[in-house]
Amino acid sequence: MAYKIISSQCTACSACEPECPNVAIYEKDGTFVINPKKCTECIGYFDDAQCVAVCPVDNTCVIDNSYPRYQAA
C-alpha cells in the first residue's frame, strides 16, 4: 500500500517532497518520511513512483511490506 524511506540512507536532500502527488512526504528529525496512509505508490498519477525515480541514493525509497499493495479504486 505504500513506499517507505530507509532513513539511514536518506541524505535529506528533499528532492522527493515536492514530487509526491499525494503530499505524503515530510521532513522529520533530519530525514524524510512517507505517510503510508496517503501514499498510493503514485498509482493513478504516474507510471513510476516519483520518490523512487528522483531519489539520488538507489534502494532508499522501497515498498513497505507491512502494508498490503495499493489497489486503485
Added chain:
Amino acid sequence: MLGQVETNDLGEVMQQIAEHKGCGTSSEGGKASCGSSTAPEDMAPEVWEKVKNHPCYSEEAHHHYARMHVAVAPACNIQCNYCNRKYDCANESRPGVVSEKLTPEQASKKVLAVASTIPQMTVLGIAGPGDPLANPEKTFKTFELIAKTAPDIKLCLSTNGLALPDHVETIKGFNVDHVTITINMVDPEVGQHIYPWIFWNHKRVTGIEAARILTERQMQGLEMLTAAGILCKVNSVMIPGINDKHLVEVNRAVKSRGAFLHNIMPLISAPEHGTVFGLNGQRGPTAQELKALQDECEGEMNMMRHCRQCRADAVGLLGEDRSAEFTTEKVMEMDIEYDAEGRRAYQQQVEKERQATVAAKEAELADLVQEFSDVKILIAVATKGHGRVNEHFGHAQEFQIYELSTEGSKFVGHRRVDLYCQGGYGEEDALPTVIRAINDCVAVFVAKIGGCPKDELKAAGIDPVDKYAHEFIEQSAVKYFKEYLGKIKSGEIVHSKRGDADIRQGAFIAA
C-alpha cells in the same frame, strides 16, 4: 524567447549581444580579454562594472574580493558519475558534505553577518549542494530576501542547466547577472558515460536519451541567458579518456552561444568519495594535461584558471574558507547592523590597493619588452590575498601558479596542499606531497621558510625565494624572471624543462 528564433537570426542576435557587451563572441573568431587576467581595454564599461568585483569572473578580482555560497538548495534533478549525494557533490562542492542546510531566512541572516564581518565580500552565489533550479522556491526566496536587505551584493547561481530554460525570466527579474552552467559534453554519446540518469517529466530517463535531453536543455538555456543579457560562465569537468578531447568541441559550442568565460576543472576522483568514477578507478588529469587543454581552448575564448572547486557553503576569498566562523548557531546570536556606507569605504580602499598592484606590475614590465627569449617558466606563490607574497611556506594551504615569459606574467592555476607546517615545526610526510604539487615550477615565492624545507626544495630543483616577502606578486615575478634570463645569459644556470605535477585528489585532512 530565443528557442523559437530561426537559426539564421541566431548569429545576428549573438553578434548584437556581443557588440552590446563589447566582449565575448566576434565574427573573426577572436576573443576578448575580459574575465581573465588581462587588462580590460576591449570591455564595455557596463560589462566591466558587472565583473570587476566578482572573484569568479575576474582573475584579478579574486585576489581582493570575496564570495560566499549559501546551501539552500539540497535537491538535484540529475545524477553525475563524479558526484555522490551521500557525501555531497565531489566536484562542485568539494570536499563533500556541506556542514548544514539553510532555510532562505537563515541564509539571508548569514549573508548579512558575513557582509558585516568581511566588507570585501561582494558576491553571493547559490550553488547547491544540489541544483539551485531544482529548488526554485528556496533559491528565489533567498535572492528576494537578500536583494531587499543588501542590495549592493551581486547575486549569482550555478546550475546543471536541465531546468534552466524554465527560469531564465525569473533569474532576470531578480537582477541575477551571473549564471554558471556545468556543461561536460555536447554529444550524447559522450554524455551517457558521465550521466547515468536525469529526472525529467516525472520519469527517470537513462542512457543516451538522458544525455540528449540534458544537452538540448543546456544549449537552449545558454542561448536564452545570452539573449537576456545575463553573463554566463560554463564549467566543464575534465575526465581523461571520456571527455578530455571532446571539451574543445564543447568550448566552441558554448562560445558560439555567447558564453563569457570557460572554466575547465580537473575531475577529482578518489575511492573514498564513493562516486562511480572514484570506485571504478577513473583518474583525474595531471597538472600538465589540464593546462594543455586550457591553453588549447584559450585561443577560442577566455579561460578561467583560478577556480577552487569550492563547497556549496564556502565563505571568503577563493582559496580560503571561513565558513566555520559563520555556523547557523553563531550567526543567529550575532547582532548585525548592515553598514552599507562602511562597506563602500572599505571597498574603495581595496580598489586603491588593487590599482597599485596593477601599476607595479606594469612598471616592472616596461623594460622586459626589449628582451627576446622563448624561455617560459612556472613559479609557485604562497599568498593570503591582496596580490602579495605574504604567506609562510609552512602555512600555505595552496600555491598560486604564474607563468612567466617575455610577454609578462600570467596566472595559470593553483595547487592545493595539506598544511606542511602545523604548530611551528615541519611535518615530514607533507613535504614530498607539496613538492609533487609544485614540481613543474622553477621557484616558490614565500614570505618565510624554514631551513629544512629550503634544502629539500633546492634538492628537488625548486628555488625557494623569500626575498620578495610582502611585495606584490606579479611585480616580483617579473623581477625574478628578468634575473633568471640574466643568469641564463651569464651561464650561471642552465634552463631545462621541469616535470609534471600532481593535482590533489584526496579529501582535505589538515585544517
